[in-house]
Amino acid sequence: MKPFRHFSFLAALLMLVLSAGRMQAADYVDDINNASTKNAEGRRVIYEMNVGSFTAAGTLNAAQERLAELKQTGIDIVWLMPIYPRGTSGSPYAATNFQQVNPKYGSVSDLKAFVQRAHELQMEVWLDWVPNHTATNADWVTSHPEYYAKSGGQMIHPNNYSDVWQLDYNNAGLVDAMNDCLKFWIDEADIDGYRCDYISSPRIPTSYWQTAILLIKSYKEGKNITFLGEADIVQDATRLKDVGFDYDYAWKFQSDLANFGPSGYAASRLKAFSNTLIDKSASQSFERMVYLTNHDQNFNDGGKTLTQQYGQNRYPLTVLTFTIYGMPLIYNGQETGGNQILNYFSDTKINWGSPDNKMLNTLRTLTALKHSAEALSDRVEVNWVTVTNNTSVLAYTKKMNDSEVLVILNLATTEGQATLTGLNAGAWSLWLNSETIAQGTSRKQVNLSTTQTFNLDAKGYRVYVRGTFPEEELPPFEAYTPKLDSSDEISIFFETTSADAYSVWVWGNLGGGEAYCSNTSWPGDGMSLMGQTETGSYIYKYVITKVNEAPQYLIISKNGGNNKIYDGVAFVNHGYYVEGKTEPTQIITETAGIDCVKTDYPADGIIYTLSGRQVASDKPLTRGFYIKDGRKFMVR
Numbered sequence: 001m002k003p004f005r006h007f008s009f010l011a012a013l014l015m016l017v018l019s020a021g022r023m024q025a026a027d028y029v030d031d032i033n034n035a036s037t038k039n040a041e042g043r044r045v046i047y048e049m050n051v052g053s054f055t056a057a058g059t060l061n062a063a064q065e066r067l068a069e070l071k072q073t074g075i076d077i078v079w080l081m082p083i084y085p086r087g088t089s090g091s092p093y094a095a096t097n098f099q100q101v102n103p104k105y106g107s108v109s110d111l112k113a114f115v116q117r118a119h120e121l122q123m124e125v126w127l128d129w130v131p132n133h134t135a136t137n138a139d140w141v142t143s144h145p146e147y148y149a150k151s152g153g154q155m156i157h158p159n160n161y162s163d164v165w166q167l168d169y170n171n172a173g174l175v176d177a178m179n180d181c182l183k184f185w186i187d188e189a190d191i192d193g194y195r196c197d198y199i200s201s202p203r204i205p206t207s208y209w210q211t212a213i214l215l216i217k218s219y220k221e222g223k224n225i226t227f228l229g230e231a232d233i234v235q236d237a238t239r240l241k242d243v244g245f246d247y248d249y250a251w252k253f254q255s256d257l258a259n260f261g262p263s264g265y266a267a268s269r270l271k272a273f274s275n276t277l278i279d280k281s282a283s284q285s286f287e288r289m290v291y292l293t294n295h296d297q298n299f300n301d302g303g304k305t306l307t308q309q310y311g312q313n314r315y316p317l318t319v320l321t322f323t324i325y326g327m328p329l330i331y332n333g334q335e336t337g338g339n340q341i342l343n344y345f346s347d348t349k350i351n352w353g354s355p356d357n358k359m360l361n362t363l364r365t366l367t368a369l370k371h372s373a374e375a376l377s378d379r380v381e382v383n384w385v386t387v388t389n390n391t392s393v394l395a396y397t398k399k400m401n402d403s404e405v406l407v408i409l410n411l412a413t414t415e416g417q418a419t420l421t422g423l424n425a426g427a428w429s430l431w432l433n434s435e436t437i438a439q440g441t442s443r444k445q446v447n448l449s450t451t452q453t454f455n456l457d458a459k460g461y462r463v464y465v466r467g468t469f470p471e472e473e474l475p476p477f478e479a480y481t482p483k484l485d486s487s488d489e490i491s492i493f494f495e496t497t498s499a500d501a502y503s504v505w506v507w508g509n510l511g512g513g514e515a516y517c518s519n520t521s522w523p524g525d526g527m528s529l530m531g532q533t534e535t536g537s538y539i540y541k542y543v544i545t546k547v548n549e550a551p552q553y554l555i556i557s558k559n560g561g562n563n564k565i566y567d568g569v570a571f572v573n574h575g576y577y578v579e580g581k582t583e584p585t586q587i588i589t590e591t592a593g594i595d596c597v598k599t600d601y602p603a604d605g606i607i608y609t610l611s612g613r614q615v616a617s618d619k620p621l622t623r624g625f626y627i628k629d630g631r632k633f634m635v636r
């Protein structure tokens with residue numbers, strides 16, 4: 001297995017060392033996504049980033065350091081959630097000044113450097129613009145109170161949001177000021193577009209959008225500015241159809257998919273949802289953004305993780321959104337499996353240490369397909385393929401010029417066969433296979449007949465590209481060996497047959513029934529997927545955050561529900577638990593490490609730390625790192 005792709009240089013380096021120092025070459029997906037040319041309109045992928053959540057530092061400079069990783073994932077556009085100073089509620093959508101950067105994130109110069117680096121990588125940066133309101137303690141509240149709507153002489157809260165005041169677009173000064181803010185970021189940071197919040201507000205007249213969008217698009221010669229409107233203009237905000245937005249939200253499609261949810265299995269329902277999206281969109285002058293989740297779905301209205309919202313359907317539905325129609329969105333952290341609720345008021349940090357290789361490699365391959373297959377351009381017609389013997393399988397092709405793609409989705413909870421008829425017979429290349437994608441990317445040539453039977457895994461998917469391409473083998477599988485990150489940690493290992501979202505709840509009895517999870521509400525904290533055993537089981541790990549005393553009990557649950565795989569089992573330090581067994585099967589003692597340090601100079605000889613064990617200097621070492629007289633040696 002290719003080393004897990006943590007978004008951290010040190011983590012990546014550690015995995016390379018642990019895999020016997022063997023450097024991994026870039027795969028063909030990386031080669032496509034890392035191309036030095038800008039991807040064409042209609043073949044792009046957008047990424048929503050909350051700067052405060054994206055890295056441990058939560059700054060623009062830290063995020064800039066990882067733009068190359070986003071490029072490799074296949075991102076073309078980075079949409080930054082509001083980067084302005086925040087009001088007292090902490091909401092990024094309650095800004096105090098539209099021409100400043102939140103000091104926690106950095107400075108205007110830092111944003112400029114971020115955009116410059118993105119441009120070097122042939123990526124665009126769009127800012128989140130909040131035209132309807134400001135924070136109640138915004139600068140304008142005192143300097144320009146005339147900019148605000150009033151009732152009975154008092155400023156008003158839109159939608160009963162007590163942390164913001166409504167702006168008044170009947171005031172010419174406010175209109176000019178907002179347009180100046182839009183120009184400011186083009187001048188100061190060279191940004192490429194705006195995602196416009198709450199464009200359906202009845203307080204913002206249609207005439208404003210018509211004037212402002214045209215003004216900003218023509219503001220700087222040679223500079224193309226794109227506008228994405230937060231509304232389903234096709235279905236809901238129909239008055240805004242002709243005001244100049246380049247993209248809207250395919251909101252109705254996302255709602256349909258959310259209603260399909262974790263238990264949906266009927267292919268006919270997804271076909272109907274897709275036909276509605278395509279039919280309603282075809283005659284529009286603007287494009288559509290399609291998505292499974294974003295900051296609203298993830299956190300607002302109680303919030304739901306990707307797993308809670310879609311269960312195992314999250315994988316085939318991801319394939320659907322990337323291949324059916326429109327420009328796909330990835331929400332930050334979605335590539336880890338999206339199993340965190342990210343509070344964007346407090347900038348919850350994304351847990352990059354809990355990878356979902358199946359999701360990440362699926363997304364990477366889908367972005368590469370979007371970039372390289374003309375048939376997956378945003379508006380290409382869908383051709384439904386007849387499936388004769390399985391109502392849980394959805395299949396379709398998309399064709400443009402010489403490019404053709406075949407997509408097959410199995411929505412059933414069991415393995416099954418599906419016979420497809422009317423295929424374009426001949427040479428095809430299998431680019432995405434749900435059975436192997438967790439191990440890594442690959443590409444395999446096959447010959448398909450006009451009528452072809454496929455064996456599909458549960459919630460499985462295949463994407464084929466018409467033609468002949470170089471074959472790419474799967475990277476060799478490397479079983480994960482459970483290890484401790486440090487000699488003093490307290491940890492839990494869990495082996496299970498399925499790759500799902502597992503959470504752990506650990507507590508003690510220090511007089512108050514203390515919980516040892518960071519998230520002290522049920523079901524506690526998510527466990528990190530570390531790797532697989534030789535037999536294909538998945539190994540998860542959780543490190544206790546409070547290490548001065550060990551907890552006494554633990555519960556392990558699945559997918560955030562009340563299904564308690566372990567309940568009340570006595571806690572064992574470094575205990576290794578296996579699904580279906582009632583006690584730990586082993587105690588993990590070996591410590592992982594890139595380097596080792598000299599620990600002591602006893603009278604009878606030097607002692608070194610090697611993989612968590614003390615080794616006397618007079619004993620031969622067969623392999624590993626050790627330190628002697630301040631110098632590092634490697635024994636092979």
